[in-house]
Amino acid sequence: MIAWGSYLESQKTPEQRAQEAADRQAAKAKSDREAASTAAAENAEQADKRRKGFHCLSGWDGSNRALVDAVTKSLRDPSSFEHDETRITPVSPQGQHFLTMTFRAKNGFGGTNVGVATGIIRQSDCALVSWQLVSS
Structure with a gap:
């Protein structure tokens, strides 16, 4: 097979070789x-993902x-924390994203409440700038 290929190659004209090249x-x-x-x-x-803030989410x-x-540390029973949903806004002109997180956790009576926490994070390193517990 190799010999046949070499033979065919030797039979090509210079124009054919130039065209193949x-x-x-x-x-x-x-x-x-x-x-x-x-x-x-x-x-x-x-x-686009960085602009939308998805790089800061798990x-x-x-x-x-x-x-x-931050939210887990503020709860009465940190082990009862269950993440539900986090929403993030596109980056602001100040280079920050606004977060809204809903979660479930046990209250003082043993029942489970749905809570909401908001926060502001930097786009550059995803560090939490500030946060607050809206409801629990």
Whole structure:
């Protein structure tokens, strides 16, 4: 097989070889353009996720760890904390995101209440700037 391929290659004219080289170069250029456009699309998607604040939320349950820790420390029974939902706003001109988190926790009588906590986090490092317990 290798000998047959070598024989066919030796029978090509210079024009055929030049055309094949041009075709290979065009295919490589097309491949490079597609790779660049794919990379640009991925970068745009990542930038959009950062603008929306999703990089500050857990991929597992959608919570913000800093806000969860702050709320858990303020509860009577920290082990009863159950995260329900966290909503986040797009970045503000000040470079901050506003969070609203709903959760469940036991009250003083042993029943379970639904609580709401709000917070402000920095976009740059997702650090909790301030928070407050709205209802519990």
